Amino acid sequence: MAALTEAGVPFRENEPFSKHTSMGVGGPAAVMAFPRSAAELKRTLEVRAETKAPHRVLGGGSNLVVADEGLDELVINTQDLDHVDVADDGTVTAEGGANLVRTVVRCCRAGWSGLQSAVGIPGSVGGAAVMNAGAYGFSISDVMREIVVFDENGARQQPPEGWRFHYRGSSIPEGSAVASVSVALQPGDAPKLGEEIRELQMHRVRSQPPGRNAGCVFKNPPGGHAGRIIDELGLKGTRRGAAVVSEKHANFVVNEGGARASDVIEILDLVRERVAREAGVELELEVKVWRPRA
Ligand SMILES: Cc1cc2nc3c(=O)[nH]c(=O)nc-3n(C[C@H](O)[C@H](O)[C@H](O)COP(=O)(O)OP(=O)(O)OC[C@H]3O[C@@H](n4cnc5c(N)ncnc54)[C@H](O)[C@@H]3O)c2cc1C
Structure with missing residues (x-):
C-alpha cells in the first residue's frame, strides 16, 4: 500500500468483490488498485513485481465468481481505464x-x-x-x-x-x-x-434471465449446447440458498438476492457432475472461479 501511495495510484483496502461482479458474490480484496492510465497500470504492475504481491486483474467482473472469503491479494481494477x-x-x-x-x-x-x-x-x-x-x-x-x-x-x-x-x-x-x-x-x-x-x-x-448472473456458466461442448443438455436433465430450478439454475436459460445461474459464492460453486459442481454422469459430457467452465491461492 505504501508503494502504491508513493506511485500515486488510488487504491482501497478490503474492497468487497460483491460490489464489482455482476453475480454480486465474493468477499473482499485485501487491496484493490484503480489505475487511471496506461502509465499507472504499468506502474501498478511494477509495484506488484517489486513487492512480489500476488495479484489478479479485474475487468467488469461479468464472468467471475469470487470466493466468499475474498482474496488476500492485490487486485488491479481496470474500471478507470476507460478512454x-x-x-x-x-x-x-x-x-x-x-x-x-x-x-x-x-x-x-x-x-x-x-x-x-x-x-x-x-x-x-x-x-x-x-x-x-x-x-x-x-x-x-x-x-x-x-x-x-x-x-x-x-x-x-x-x-x-x-x-x-x-x-x-x-x-x-x-x-x-x-x-x-x-x-x-x-x-x-x-x-x-x-x-x-x-x-x-x-x-x-x-x-436470457434478468437478475444478477455471470452469463453462460459453461462453454458449449463441441457440436452441442450446454444449456440444452442441462435442461434435458431436468436441472432447471436447482437451488442452493439464493442461487438457482435459471428456468429461462439452463446455462445461467442467477443470484436471487443474498446468494453466497459457495452456493453458486455448489451448483456448478452439481451440474457438471450430473451432466458427466448422465449425459457423458464433460462441461468446461466458462466463468472464472477465483479462490484463495493454496
Ligand atoms: C448477462 C450476461 C451476458 C453475457 N453474454 C455473453 C456473451 O454473449 N458472450 C460472451 O462471450 N460472454 C458473455 N458474458 C460473459 C462476460 O460478459 C464476458 O466474458 C466478458 O467479456 C468478461 O469481461 P469482464 O471485463 O467482465 O471480465 P472479468 O469478469 O472482470 O474477468 C474475466 C477474465 O478476464 C480477465 N481480465 C479482465 N480484464 C482484463 C484486463 N484488462 N487485462 C487482463 N485480464 C483481464 C480477468 O483476470 C479474468 O480472468 C455475459 C455475461 C453476463 C453477465
Missing part, C-alpha cells in the same frame, strides 16, 4: 477498462459496423479480449487489429499476432493486463446499425 477513441478510418482504440456495450453503441451511432454482435456482452473491452468474447458466430478477435498487453511485471508484451484466440479464451496469461485494444470497423449506416443493436438487445431480453 475510447474512434478515428476517421474506422479504427477504434479502447482502453482495457472501457465498457464494451457503451463502446459498441458509440461505434454504431458513429456509423461504424463490425462490433454490433457484441452489444449485449457486459464487462470491459480488456475482459472481452482475454475471454475472446462473442455471440452469434462473432468473436472480438475477428475485428481486433492491435492489443497492448503488460506482463505481470509491467513490461509491454509482444505484438497482437503473437496471441492466440480461441472459443471463449486466449493465450494472454493470467496476471497480464490488457491496456488497450484496437479494432478495425467498416463504414455502415447508423440508423440501420441502431436498429440491428436494438433487435439484438431484444433477443437477449427474450432469451
Whole structure:
C-alpha cells in the first residue's frame, strides 16, 4: 500500500468483490488498485513485481465468481481505464477498462459496423479480449487489429499476432493486463446499425434471465449446447440458498438476492457432475472461479 501511495495510484483496502461482479458474490480484496492510465497500470504492475504481491486483474467482473472469503491479494481494477477513441478510418482504440456495450453503441451511432454482435456482452473491452468474447458466430478477435498487453511485471508484451484466440479464451496469461485494444470497423449506416443493436438487445431480453448472473456458466461442448443438455436433465430450478439454475436459460445461474459464492460453486459442481454422469459430457467452465491461492 505504501508503494502504491508513493506511485500515486488510488487504491482501497478490503474492497468487497460483491460490489464489482455482476453475480454480486465474493468477499473482499485485501487491496484493490484503480489505475487511471496506461502509465499507472504499468506502474501498478511494477509495484506488484517489486513487492512480489500476488495479484489478479479485474475487468467488469461479468464472468467471475469470487470466493466468499475474498482474496488476500492485490487486485488491479481496470474500471478507470476507460478512454475510447474512434478515428476517421474506422479504427477504434479502447482502453482495457472501457465498457464494451457503451463502446459498441458509440461505434454504431458513429456509423461504424463490425462490433454490433457484441452489444449485449457486459464487462470491459480488456475482459472481452482475454475471454475472446462473442455471440452469434462473432468473436472480438475477428475485428481486433492491435492489443497492448503488460506482463505481470509491467513490461509491454509482444505484438497482437503473437496471441492466440480461441472459443471463449486466449493465450494472454493470467496476471497480464490488457491496456488497450484496437479494432478495425467498416463504414455502415447508423440508423440501420441502431436498429440491428436494438433487435439484438431484444433477443437477449427474450432469451436470457434478468437478475444478477455471470452469463453462460459453461462453454458449449463441441457440436452441442450446454444449456440444452442441462435442461434435458431436468436441472432447471436447482437451488442452493439464493442461487438457482435459471428456468429461462439452463446455462445461467442467477443470484436471487443474498446468494453466497459457495452456493453458486455448489451448483456448478452439481451440474457438471450430473451432466458427466448422465449425459457423458464433460462441461468446461466458462466463468472464472477465483479462490484463495493454496
Ligand atoms: C448477462 C450476461 C451476458 C453475457 N453474454 C455473453 C456473451 O454473449 N458472450 C460472451 O462471450 N460472454 C458473455 N458474458 C460473459 C462476460 O460478459 C464476458 O466474458 C466478458 O467479456 C468478461 O469481461 P469482464 O471485463 O467482465 O471480465 P472479468 O469478469 O472482470 O474477468 C474475466 C477474465 O478476464 C480477465 N481480465 C479482465 N480484464 C482484463 C484486463 N484488462 N487485462 C487482463 N485480464 C483481464 C480477468 O483476470 C479474468 O480472468 C455475459 C455475461 C453476463 C453477465
